[in-house]
Amino acid sequence: MLVYVGLGYIIKGIEWDPKLALANPIVFSLLLVLALLC
8 A cells, every 4th residue: 555655656756847757766766666566
């Protein structure tokens, strides 16, 4: 449940500030880690 909430916040963050998300590879690594934990 918390994983999906975290993904929602990350996705919303990318939608609100795509430049920041693209400039921050940590966001994408977190997405990969969360995907593997599912």
